[in-house]
Amino acid sequence: MxxxxxxxxxxxxxxxxxxxxxxxxxxxxxxxxxxxxxxxxxxxxxxxxxxxFPIDPPEPIEAIKFRMEQQGLIKKDLIPYIGSAPKVTEVLNGTRNLSLNMIRKLHEGLGISLDVLIKEPAHQQAISSDVNWEAFPITDMRSRGYFDGFSGSARELKEYCAETLTSFISSVPNGFKLAPALLRTSAHLRTNDKETDQYALWAWQIRVLKKAQDVTFATKYVKHTVDLAWMRKLAQLSWSEQGPVLAKEYLNKHGIHLIIEPHLPKTYLDGAVCLAHKGNPVVALTLRHDRLDNFWFSLMHELAHIALHLDKTEQWFLDDLDAQGGDQVEQEADALAQEALIPKEKWNADSIKDATSVRLASSDIGISPCIVAGRARYESGDHKLFGKLFREKVKHNFPL
Incomplete structure (x- = not known):
């Protein structure tokens, strides 16, 4: 040659x-x-x-119009793929974006390549992943405000859910991937023998991360900030009527998120802890038990995970604190939480018999009497102990 x-x-x-x-x-x-x-x-x-001289693929609307011309189709012929005559007009005019459902139907019915129809990364992830979008509890998610501003139909909500979740997950560079296998492997889960809805749990985790991402701290979290002395100083804020609000300010001052997010059905959560995408720890509480003592113990338990475990790993710790015992990790977190709230040398269960002894003990330790009464109830197994005393609620401090 x-x-x-x-x-x-x-x-x-x-x-x-x-x-x-x-x-x-x-x-x-x-x-x-x-x-x-x-x-x-x-x-x-x-x-x-x-x-x-690379040739860019055609825009989705151009591809649809070209296929219409090839097959001699008119606007009404697109209704089975797009949904209604007004929607067809809006799509062809470029005033309505293609939904996931439209993309699937146009691909399957008219043979238009997905590579041409899909322009948004979130669409690409939602279509190519093996996530079962039907499994998300979207009705509950909608009622909890997960989709603020959405006003479409139930069918459109399913598509909106997929697009919203995939769009957010793709924006979080902290390893939270769109893969069902991670529903089981990316978290340390403390739970009773209850059937947990993994998709509801996943939705809750995404919601927590989204809330954390919307908040920026001036202070960067410094590893190993959280220790027993730090936690005891925090516990002393419980004496104030504004203790829960002050606790949030205290955590935020040190670069730690405190997110209040109610649990979804079949998740049985009291709290969780993880790292946000910028490395700041996130403590999330559900307040499913609306009691001050539960708030403080749940908070301390999650902070104990930061002190003992989270600084060494990026995985989630998800806790149903009604679950007794737990593995070594959970026992360590329980022990540190108890010690931060009530030091061993200050605790004498036999001396806590009435309201007066509760108040004396709480004054000596420097914490809310609700915490002392709550521990006495827990250890005695008598949840009617002290009657209606020392049962302050906490949700009103965190209006959603």
Whole structure:
């Protein structure tokens, strides 16, 4: 073959084209050197042109209109794929974006490539993933305000859910991936023998991360900030009627999020802890038991996970504190939480018999009497102990 070489410049391209034209003008024998040269030149020219003059895929609306022209379709023929005549007009005019459902139907019904129809990364993830979007508890999620501003139908809500969740997850660079397997493997879960709705749990986790992402701290969290002394200082804020609010301010001052997010059905959560995308710890509480003592113990339990475990890993810790015992990790967190609230040397269960002894003990320790009474009830197994005393609620401190 004559002077065959890789095409690297415009001049090389022009020379190769001229040679190709001259070879095509000849009556070449098959398998001759000139015939082989022509095939090689054609491949080299094609490769150069693809790299130098790439052709962008058509816009989705252009592709739809082209397919309509090919198949002799009119607007009403698109109704089965887009949903209604007004929606067809809006899509073709560019005033309505294609939904996931539209994309699927146009691909399956008209054979338009997904690569052409999908422009948004969230759409690409939602369609290509093996997530069962039907499994999310979207009715409960909607009632809890997960989809503020959405006013469409129930069917449209399913699509909106997929797009919203995938869009958020793709924006979080902290390893929270869109993969069902991670529903089981990315978290340390403390639970009773109850059947947990994994998709509801996942939705709650995403909601917590989204709330954390919407808040920026001036202070960066410093690893190992949380220790027993730090937690005891925090516990002393419980003496104030504004203790829960002061606790949030205290955590925020040290670069730690405190997110209050009610649990979804079949998740049985009291609290959780994880890392936000900027490395700040996130403590999330559900307040499913609306009691001050439960708030303080749940908070301290999650902070204990930060002190003992989270600084060493990026996984989630999800806690149903009604679950007794737990593994070593949970026992360690329980022990540190108890010690932060009530030091061992200050606790004498036998002396806590009435309201007066509760108040004396809480004054000596420097914490809310609700915490002392709550521990006495827990250890005695008598949840009617002290009657209606020391049963302050906490949710009113965190209006949602």
């Amino acid at each position: 004559k002077n065959i070489k890789i095409i690297k410049s415009k001049q090389d391209h022009e020379q190769a084209l001229a040679r190709l034209v001259s070879l095509m003008a000849l009556d070449l024998e098959p398998n001759s050197p000139e015939s082989d040269e022509l095939e090689v030149l054609a491949l080299l020219i094609e490769k150069y042109e693809q790299e130098t």
